[in-house]
Amino acid sequence: MRRWLGVVLASASCLGLQCAVSQKLAWQSDAKPNEHQLVQFLYPEQVTVPAGKPSVVELHFRVNDGLHINSHTPREKSFIPTQLMVGEPAGVNVASVDFPAGTDYSPAFSPNDKLSVYTGEFVLRAHITAQRCDHLVQAGLRYQACDANSC
Amino acid sequence: MKRNHLVLILVVAALALMVWTGVDNYRRRKAEQEKLRQMQAQAALMSAAPAASADAGAVPVEEMKSPLEGKPAPAFTLETLQGQKVSLASYKGKAVLVNFMATWCAPCKVETPWLIKLRDQYGPQGFEILGISTDDLDKDDKKMNAQDKADIAKFVANMHIDYPVLIDGDSISHPYGGIDALPTSFFVDRSGKVIASTIGLHDRDELEANIKKALASGGA
Numbered sequence: 001m002r003r004w005l006g007v008v009l010a011s012a013s014c015l016g017l018q019c020a021v022s023q024k025l026a027w028q029s030d031a032k033p034n035e036h037q038l039v040q041f042l043y044p045e046q047v048t049v050p051a052g053k054p055s056v057v058e059l060h061f062r063v064n065d066g067l068h069i070n071s072h073t074p075r076e077k078s079f080i081p082t083q084l085m086v087g088e089p090a091g092v093n094v095a096s097v098d099f100p101a102g103t104d105y106s107p108a109f110s111p112n113d114k115l116s117v118y119t120g121e122f123v124l125r126a127h128i129t130a131q132r133c134d135h136l137v138q139a140g141l142r143y144q145a146c147d148a149n150s151c
Numbered sequence: 152m153k154r155n156h157l158v159l160i161l162v163v164a165a166l167a168l169m170v171w172t173g174v175d176n177y178r179r180r181k182a183e184q185e186k187l188r189q190m191q192a193q194a195a196l197m198s199a200a201p202a203a204s205a206d207a208g209a210v211p212v213e214e215m216k217s218p219l220e221g222k223p224a225p226a227f228t229l230e231t232l233q234g235q236k237v238s239l240a241s242y243k244g245k246a247v248l249v250n251f252m253a254t255w256c257a258p259c260k261v262e263t264p265w266l267i268k269l270r271d272q273y274g275p276q277g278f279e280i281l282g283i284s285t286d287d288l289d290k291d292d293k294k295m296n297a298q299d300k301a302d303i304a305k306f307v308a309n310m311h312i313d314y315p316v317l318i319d320g321d322s323i324s325h326p327y328g329g330i331d332a333l334p335t336s337f338f339v340d341r342s343g344k345v346i347a348s349t350i351g352l353h354d355r356d357e358l359e360a361n362i363k364k365a366l367a368s369g370g371a
Contacts, residue, residue, distance in 0.1 A: 001332050002287075078255045078302070109261055109352060144255060150332035150351035151256045 001145040038145040051132035059124045068117040069143040071102025080144035091131035098125040217348040224339045225326035229317035246365035249337040254306040256333040258352035283320035342369030
């Protein structure tokens with residue numbers, strides 16, 4: 001199961017030296033929610049960061065129960081790593097994204113193997129610098145999800 | 152004299168290196184075979200007692216029945232890694248297992264050796280497997296496209312797959328109901344009708360039963 005989770009960073013007003021960036025999932029804004037998403041974006045809905053200063057925005061995700069996704073650094077080259085693709089609009093720079101270390105997981109069909117995966121909730125830390133204004137940023141989470149018998 | 156010694160030493164060193172490489176390769180192959188054997192044994196155990204799985208809460212994709220069952224298998228023409236076009240229609244009269252897989256799919260690696268053996272066993276009766284790779288292929292960058300194909304070819308070689316493996320499987324996933332999970336298999340009988348399908352890793356006995364069913368169905 002290869003998936004893209006669309007993340008839309010919607011516009012918001014800014015006050016003074018603050019620049020607000022709000023975040024909303026594509027499926028949250030759709031009239032018809034995508035029931036097939038295997039990873040959910042949890043929060044924040046909106047964040048405010050100081051204009052022109054490097055800031056860290058924590059993005060919280062949750063892998064559906066019973067599933068695991070490869071971490072950003074899977075142990076096997078052929079496995080698809082979890083990646084965040086960010087489209088940077090004018091005035092927003094995403095310098096880097098920190099991914100958590102994966103936890104060891106042994107699939108039931110291969111108990112001697114140790115995969116590096118995310119399960120449950122995990123947090124990505126995006127290093128963002130935004131100029132003073134409203135911004136709309138689109139991003140996508142790419143991941144490979146598997147359960148006990150399939151991927 | 153000194154030169155002779157040097158040549159002799161180099162020859163001995165080269166021979167030692169060749170022997171060491173051979174032994175190392177042999178050990179690696181044996182270790183991989185043993186690992187695969189353990190994985191398959193574990194898969195069989197899981198099939199016997201699925202409730203014991205740590206992933207018991209997983210999405211039960213295995214339980215979904217394809218709406219294609221009982222209907223003609225959607226026609227397709229795809230290319231092999233060598234660029235040869237292969238159509239499902241050209242296998243009419245044979246029982247065919249259309250097996251969607253990918254190089255990054257760990258359960259597919261468990262299933263593949265079973266498929267190879269089952270094809271050996273039932274091939275003479277008119278059974279064939281078409282492996283359908285759903286690995287991404289870069290269509291804009293020729294160099295990346297070649298690399299993508301090389302990765303698939305490496306997987307095919309490492310797994311000793313001797314049946315046709317067709318690429319760009321995503322292009323036919325829609326008529327097959329959208330391939331949400333791998334491996335996904337469609338068992339097509341001799342008349343071209345889908346008589347069974349499986350999603351996810353199933354045990355060897357179930358695969359074999361479906362192959363027998365496909366062989367027995369749709370004959371003239």
